Amino acid sequence: MTQKVLVTGGAGYIGAHACKALRGAGFEPVTYDNLCTGWRDAVKFGPFEQGDLMDRARLDEVFAIHKPIAVMHFAALSQVGEAMREPGKYWRGNVSASLNLIEATLAAGVKNFVFSSTCATYGDHDGVVLDENTPQTPLNAYGASKRAIEDMLKDFGASDGLKSVIFRYFNVAGADPDGEVGEFHQPETHLIPLILDAVDGKRAALTIYGTDYPTPDGTCIRDYVHVMDLVDAHVLGLRHLLNGKVADGGHEVFCLGTGNGFSVREVVAEARHVTNRPVPMVDGPRRGGDAVKLVSGSEKAISVLGWNPARSTMQQMVADAWRWHQNGGYAR
Ligand SMILES: NC(=O)c1ccc[n+]([C@@H]2O[C@H](COP(=O)([O-])OP(=O)(O)OC[C@H]3O[C@@H](n4cnc5c(N)ncnc54)[C@H](O)[C@@H]3O)[C@@H](O)[C@H]2O)c1
Numbered sequence: 001m002t003q004k005v006l007v008t009g010g011a012g013y014i015g016a017h018a019c020k021a022l023r024g025a026g027f028e029p030v031t032y033d034n035l036c037t038g039w040r041d042a043v044k045f046g047p048f049e050q051g052d053l054m055d056r057a058r059l060d061e062v063f064a065i066h067k068p069i070a071v072m073h074f075a076a077l078s079q080v081g082e083a084m085r086e087p088g089k090y091w092r093g094n095v096s097a098s099l100n101l102i103e104a105t106l107a108a109g110v111k112n113f114v115f116s117s118t119c120a121t122y123g124d125h126d127g128v129v130l131d132e133n134t135p136q137t138p139l140n141a142y143g144a145s146k147r148a149i150e151d152m153l154k155d156f157g158a159s160d161g162l163k164s165v166i167f168r169y170f171n172v173a174g175a176d177p178d179g180e181v182g183e184f185h186q187p188e189t190h191l192i193p194l195i196l197d198a199v200d201g202k203r204a205a206l207t208i209y210g211t212d213y214p215t216p217d218g219t220c221i222r223d224y225v226h227v228m229d230l231v232d233a234h235v236l237g238l239r240h241l242l243n244g245k246v247a248d249g250g251h252e253v254f255c256l257g258t259g260n261g262f263s264v265r266e267v268v269a270e271a272r273h274v275t276n277r278p279v280p281m282v283d284g285p286r287r288g289g290d291a292v293k294l295v296s297g298s299e300k301a302i303s304v305l306g307w308n309p310a311r312s313t314m315q316q317m318v319a320d321a322w323r324w325h326q327n328g329g330y331a332r
Helices: 013-024 056-066 080-085 087-107 141-160 191-199 227-242 264-275 299-305 314-327
Strands: 004-008 028-033 048-050 070-073 112-118 163-169 171-173 206-209 221-226 251-256 261-263 281-284
Touching (some): 004 056, 048 056, 056 087, 070 227, 080 087, 087 141, 141 163, 141 251, 163 227, 171 191, 171 227, 171 314, 206 264, 227 251, 227 299, 261 264
Parallel strands (some): 004 070, 070 112, 112 163, 163 251, 171 221
């Protein structure tokens, strides 16, 4: 019988790509999502169970129906600006909701857990390359909520034998090259789709938040990873758990990036090159909660999991995003 994996947030950007990768690897992904930022049309590779992570009875019901062997937990609120304005929404929507999910997971006897964490847990470290051992000093409630969930997973490992793989992603970009799923956030806050909106006139111009950072061209620097490479790492992480590579009660953290930093202006230049069109831009002020430079060391994922982020060139990420963008996103 096909083994099932419960995918929270499977109707969202990364979760939908993960469902495709899981299906391709021979698992059945069961999406659990409340559609607060996700899309029903993105659920294409397995059953859909609509529900909120705060609804413990619904979670228990879904675990009982599907009997998953593992959980991949993508569902979250993830907008830094909103987290600065409304921290309570993030402590409730991410931390309380994840606590509910972890307790439901353990009550169902499931011990394998893969978690989406983020480089936003690090805060500013003066441009050093960030790896699994870098101290986490988040600048906003989004990063703080994700760090708290990491801590929770470790505590439930010690108390109940939960085994977890924690991925700290850098900036995720690109789309499924087959065009079945892609990035479609409303409102959009991610740089590449915002650039592409400006290219094709869906927005008047791209606003660059901060042009006086201590970087060569004054704009923030980020490390970008292709969503298909990212979800490949999740399948490898799942197998790592299922093959007993993580001890009972243990957890393992992996950074997922490429080690290459791109400034906002460098990403814009690549978009101009790929689309062969101008990118209308205006300079804006810095946003609170943004670190100057976030670049990852991903040697651990490569050496321990055998990860190969082959699609994560800026050219490929922009080209795949542009193809998806031109097809127009999801209807609902
Ligand atoms: N996109 C990035 O660059 C990036 C970078 C680092 C980490 N992450 C993390 O990756 C994960 C996925 O990000 P994404 O960009 O795909 O976001 P997304 O908003 O596209 O997807 C999140 C999904 O979770 C669902 N959801 C949210 N709260 C829920 C709840 N309480 N109950 C049920 N469903 C709920 C939403 O409806 C949505 O489908 C998040 O945990 C995010 O923090 C993303």
